[in-house]
Amino acid sequence: MDYKDEMKKLNMAIRQAESSGMPILGFCKRQIEILEKAHSEFLTQAQAEGYNPDTSLDILEVEIKQLSAMKQIAQKAGLPVESYDERIRAARVRVLGEETVKSYFD
Secondary structure (H helix, E strand, C coil): CCCHHHHHHHHHHHHHHHHHCCCCHHHHHHHHHHHHHHHHHHHHHHHHCCCCCCCCHHHHHHHHHHHHHHHHHHHHHCCCCHHHHHHHHHHHHHHHCHHHHHHHCC
């Protein structure tokens, strides 16, 4: 599914809400929902195309970008971000291994 149009509309709504001093939480939560669904669809599609998410650096790179975007939105809305840090770390460990992650990322 193409979420680009809805994300653009949400970004505009957030800018308008911020300039008016209105809450943005609902818009941010919807953006995170869209990104979560896109993330899930990405992984499903990648596997269907023969990529192994346990070994593919390309998949890991996209996953980290997606999770980082979710984290940024959560931060903006004042939502907890620890789960995104944990998911990013888990993805790195899955592909790179615990020792590499400890050495280079922790």
